[in-house]
Amino acid sequence: MVPFTARQKEIIDAAISIIAERGIQELTIKNLSKAIGISEPAIYRHYDSKMDILLGVLTFFEERNLSIFNKALSMAGPAPEKLEFIYKQHFNHFSNNPALAAVVFSEEIFQNDQRLSARVAALMSKSQNHLFKIIEAGFNSGELRSDLSKEELSMIIMGPLRLIIIRWHLSKYGFDLKQQGNKLWKALKKLIQKAQ
Amino acid sequence: MVPFTARQKEIIDAAISIIAERGIQELTIKNLSKAIGISEPAIYRHYDSKMDILLGVLTFFEERNLSIFNKALSMAGPAPEKLEFIYKQHFNHFSNNPALAAVVFSEEIFQNDQRLSARVAALMSKSQNHLFKIIEAGFNSGELRSDLSKEELSMIIMGPLRLIIIRWHLSKYGFDLKQQGNKLWKALKKLIQKAQ
Amino acid sequence: MVPFTARQKEIIDAAISIIAERGIQELTIKNLSKAIGISEPAIYRHYDSKMDILLGVLTFFEERNLSIFNKALSMAGPAPEKLEFIYKQHFNHFSNNPALAAVVFSEEIFQNDQRLSARVAALMSKSQNHLFKIIEAGFNSGELRSDLSKEELSMIIMGPLRLIIIRWHLSKYGFDLKQQGNKLWKALKKLIQKAQ
Amino acid sequence: MVPFTARQKEIIDAAISIIAERGIQELTIKNLSKAIGISEPAIYRHYDSKMDILLGVLTFFEERNLSIFNKALSMAGPAPEKLEFIYKQHFNHFSNNPALAAVVFSEEIFQNDQRLSARVAALMSKSQNHLFKIIEAGFNSGELRSDLSKEELSMIIMGPLRLIIIRWHLSKYGFDLKQQGNKLWKALKKLIQKAQ
DNA sequence: TATGAATGAGGATTCATTCAT
DNA sequence: AATGAATGAATCCTCATTCAT
Numbered sequence: 128m129v130p131f132t133a134r135q136k137e138i139i140d141a142a143i144s145i146i147a148e149r150g151i152q153e154l155t156i157k158n159l160s161k162a163i164g165i166s167e168p169a170i171y172r173h174y175d176s177k178m179d180i181l182l183g184v185l186t187f188f189e190e191r192n193l194s195i196f197n198k199a200l201s202m203a204g205p206a207p208e209k210l211e212f213i214y215k216q217h218f219n220h221f222s223n224n225p226a227l228a229a230v231v232f233s234e235e236i237f238q239n240d241q242r243l244s245a246r247v248a249a250l251m252s253k254s255q256n257h258l259f260k261i262i263e264a265g266f267n268s269g270e271l272r273s274d275l276s277k278e279e280l281s282m283i284i285m286g287p288l289r290l291i292i293i294r295w296h297l298s299k300y301g302f303d304l305k306q307q308g309n310k311l312w313k314a315l316k317k318l319i320q321k322a323q
Numbered sequence: 324m325v326p327f328t329a330r331q332k333e334i335i336d337a338a339i340s341i342i343a344e345r346g347i348q349e350l351t352i353k354n355l356s357k358a359i360g361i362s363e364p365a366i367y368r369h370y371d372s373k374m375d376i377l378l379g380v381l382t383f384f385e386e387r388n389l390s391i392f393n394k395a396l397s398m399a400g401p402a403p404e405k406l407e408f409i410y411k412q413h414f415n416h417f418s419n420n421p422a423l424a425a426v427v428f429s430e431e432i433f434q435n436d437q438r439l440s441a442r443v444a445a446l447m448s449k450s451q452n453h454l455f456k457i458i459e460a461g462f463n464s465g466e467l468r469s470d471l472s473k474e475e476l477s478m479i480i481m482g483p484l485r486l487i488i489i490r491w492h493l494s495k496y497g498f499d500l501k502q503q504g505n506k507l508w509k510a511l512k513k514l515i516q517k518a519q
Numbered sequence: 520m521v522p523f524t525a526r527q528k529e530i531i532d533a534a535i536s537i538i539a540e541r542g543i544q545e546l547t548i549k550n551l552s553k554a555i556g557i558s559e560p561a562i563y564r565h566y567d568s569k570m571d572i573l574l575g576v577l578t579f580f581e582e583r584n585l586s587i588f589n590k591a592l593s594m595a596g597p598a599p600e601k602l603e604f605i606y607k608q609h610f611n612h613f614s615n616n617p618a619l620a621a622v623v624f625s626e627e628i629f630q631n632d633q634r635l636s637a638r639v640a641a642l643m644s645k646s647q648n649h650l651f652k653i654i655e656a657g658f659n660s661g662e663l664r665s666d667l668s669k670e671e672l673s674m675i676i677m678g679p680l681r682l683i684i685i686r687w688h689l690s691k692y693g694f695d696l697k698q699q700g701n702k703l704w705k706a707l708k709k710l711i712q713k714a715q
Numbered sequence: 716m717v718p719f720t721a722r723q724k725e726i727i728d729a730a731i732s733i734i735a736e737r738g739i740q741e742l743t744i745k746n747l748s749k750a751i752g753i754s755e756p757a758i759y760r761h762y763d764s765k766m767d768i769l770l771g772v773l774t775f776f777e778e779r780n781l782s783i784f785n786k787a788l789s790m791a792g793p794a795p796e797k798l799e800f801i802y803k804q805h806f807n808h809f810s811n812n813p814a815l816a817a818v819v820f821s822e823e824i825f826q827n828d829q830r831l832s833a834r835v836a837a838l839m840s841k842s843q844n845h846l847f848k849i850i851e852a853g854f855n856s857g858e859l860r861s862d863l864s865k866e867e868l869s870m871i872i873m874g875p876l877r878l879i880i881i882r883w884h885l886s887k888y889g890f891d892l893k894q895q896g897n898k899l900w901k902a903l904k905k906l907i908q909k910a911q
Numbered sequence: 912t913a914t915g916a917a918t919g920a921g922g923a924t925t926c927a928t929t930c931a932t
Numbered sequence: 933a934a935t936g937a938a939t940g941a942a943t944c945c946t947c948a949t950t951c952a953t
Contacts, residue, residue, distance in 0.1 A: 134916085150435040152348070156944060166918050168946075173916090177944065239346040248493045272514075279510035282490075286482030294478075297444045307474075314475035318468075318514040330933090352927060362935050364929080369933095373927065526937085542827040544740070548923060558939050560925075565937090569923065640885045664906075671902035674882075678874030686870075689836045706867035710860075710906040722912095744948060754914050756950080761912095765948065918950080925943065932935080 131183070134173045137163055139183045146184070147226030181243060189250050191220070196257035206265025207316055213258075214288060218308040221292055228296040255281055272321050280319060287311055327379070330369045333359055335379045342380070343422030377439060385446050387416070392453035402461030403512055409454075410484060414504040417488055424492040451477055468517050476515060483507055523575070526565045529555055531575045538576070539618030573635060581642050583612070588649035598657025599708055605650075606680060610700040613684055620688040647673055664713050672711060679703055719771070722761045725751055727771045734772070735814030769831060777838050779808070784845035794853025795904055801846075802876060806896040809880055816884040843869055860909050868907060875899055 141162040145154045160167045174180045195216045199209045221228045237243035258281045265271030291311055295304045337358040341350045356363045370376045391412045395405045417424045433439035454477045461467030487507055491500045533554040537546045552559045566572045587608045591601045613620045629635035650673045657663030683703055687696045729750040733742045748755045762768045783804045787797045809816045825831035846869045853859030879899055883892045
């Protein structure tokens with residue numbers, strides 16, 4: 128795992144901003160270099176091709192994403208709290224970086240290329256596996272309803288999380304994500320917790 | 324609402340196929356004309372610009388989408404059945420047109436342009452309103468849990484539906500969408516129905 | 520064998536001129552389009568890529584070359600006269616198109632690419648085979664010395680022909696190719712004819 | 716005549732390798748520096764420009780070439796033996812450095828630039844002059860046929876030599892150059908020696 | 912002596928679009 | 933209704949070269 132140089136980080140950040148604010152189609156080397164304030168060829172000192180930049184963006188997302196799920200997994204405490212942590216982390220993260228909301232769940236963005244879409248699929252299945260472990264722990268401890276499979280539960284947990292973020296983005300950040308997101312979580316918790 | 328000419332319909336269909344199978348970036352006038360078997364300038368006899376074609380694609384999606392929700396709304400019967408209908412219609416639709424799965428929830432595709440993204444947002448809020456009505460009916464009849472708001476419930480209903488379709492697509496249609504989708508719906512139904 | 524369109528012919532001609540007068544490195548799409556007086560993209564209406572243009576240039580050379588050897592082969596008369604015809608045709612051809620001299624024997628020009636260099640090699644071996652037939656006829660009729668193999672003779676015939684043309688080019692056409700070429704041929708004839 | 720520094724020699728050698736193996740178009744500062752294992756700017760410590768490197772390459776060729784002809788000239792013995800020496804030296808040289816065959820007669824390579832092509836022409840005429848001296852000595856001693864001019868003979872000697880090397884290269888070194896070259900020389904010798 | 916970072920100019924190619932026919 | 937030919941603007945990327953360190 129080669130760490131990014133400062134410039135590389137800067138390029139990735141700029142790329143994310145552009146994708147987020149103006150869409151993938153506007154992610155051109157020219158726009159990228161303009162955003163950073165260097166010439167177009169200068170980009171190529173730091174990345175061999177545009178594809179490598181995209182791959183870098185994906186790497187960035189992967190790390191963010193996995194870090195959330197890893198932290199959740201390694202937390203002490205009951206399963207619902209871990210899930211709450213995942214929700215809250217997402218909301219915090221996006222509230223702080225609204226632009227990311229346009230990008231993070233855009234599997235479609237990376238769908239053009241085999242290399243990219245394969246990694247997106249891998250990432251998705253990785254986070255799902257983490258989620259499975261949390262859910263299974265919840266089954267065992269009796270904290271989560273066990274009349275649903277882990278696959279179903281994971282979909283019911285992640286689907287609404289993704290959707291509220293997409294809506295927040297489409298509404299041009301027209302509501303308070305943390306607050307609404309919290310309400311969503313509480314509602315969801317009622318559904319998935321084992322009735323006492 | 325001007326109806327499409329036959330050629331216009333053909334162009335829209337080809338555009339959808341291209342977007343679905345190869346991604347938005349491959350939707351060029353050249354590829355479009357090649358797919359239809361006419362020359363590039365011929366496209367411009369039928370649409371003034373590429374944007375108009377995109378607008379046409381969106382219109383197509385809108386109609387599909389609203390038709391599902393309209394039918395569901397006008398159905399007789401209890402709310403859960405209407406929701407089940409919405410789920411099933413989606414699964415049927417995508418099972419029959421797998422390529423569309425790559426597209427249909429791709430709000431990001433239309434995010435470049437103001438005109439497009441405004442309509443996407445409008446569409447989303449329109450279907451949401453239909454859903455609200457169904458949910459409210461469910462509240463009133465006591466078929467749906469009423470300790471959740473309609474906003475929360477709508478997210479919890481539509482989020483997993485979208486997610487399973489996205490996963491189906493990312494898995495390259497690697498599982499039986501109708502079957503898995505049905506299981507998902509049954510699981511979800513357990514959660515949102517009012518306990519008897 | 521698809522015939523060239525008028526524009527394609529024009530492009531090939533311009534390409535040859537540029538290579539001849541300014542070298543392969545100056546054969547750019549920009550220079551090509553400037554020479555013809557159209558825009559750069561317009562070139563691509565007529566050839567899919569620069570490589571295809573190069574292939575076209577090669578085709579042109581092949582046809583010129585094979586036509587000379589074919590005519591010589593089908594001539595009536597003694598072998599030395601056929602060889603003389605080959606010599607004279609070359610000198611005529613290059614005197615009329617001095618620029619070609621820079622190109623025609625430049626196997627190196629086409630050496631970059633597999634597809635190109637394979638065809639150059641094929642062309643060379645084809646003309647050599649024609650020459651072999653002429654030489655063998657000369658052996659049989661007793662017009663040519665037969666104490667040399669056809670391979671050796673073909674080298675001794677074509678080598679000096681190529682060299683004088685290259686020198687003529689390097690001297691910036693500083694001598695009369697037809698006249699000097701003729702003297703060269705007469706000298707060569709003395710050597711390869713069977714002494715009476 | 717400033718001697719090359721060690722680094723300069725290294726650069727020239729690398730340049731020749733690249734031209735020989737991959738063609739002139741691949742001779743870029745980047746490829747050059749990569750081949751040597753230094754950075755691109757480092758090249759400019761040793762040569763002011765790419766043109767100077769090309770000039771250096773030419774110098775290298777000049778020295779190789781003139782050394783062969785000089786040695787031949789200063790040899791004792793009959794003219795045909797000197798010519799044989801020239802042939803053999805060439806075959807030896809290229810057998811040992813096959814890649815060079817792609818380059819050595821590539822006057823076209825240096826044709827882009829005035830400075831370069833002038834020196835190529837000068838080199839050619841210089842070796843020709845050496846050859847003239849050898850031929851004249853052969854005339855005087857009665858070892859060479861004198862019914863041909865020295866110009867004609869020189870062309871008939873050098874033309875086939877060049878051609879067999881070019882063919883060897885185009886055949887991807889598909890035959891034994893030394894052996895075939897020797898046969899070629901023996902054939903040629905029969906032609907140009909004065910009959911006893 | 913060397914390098915990391917940068918750049919203006921230019922490379923081939925594709926884009927959406929226009930126009931004469 | 934359709935096309936062949938064309939184009940300005942933009943695409944990604946490479947070139948030889950420079951500069952500060």
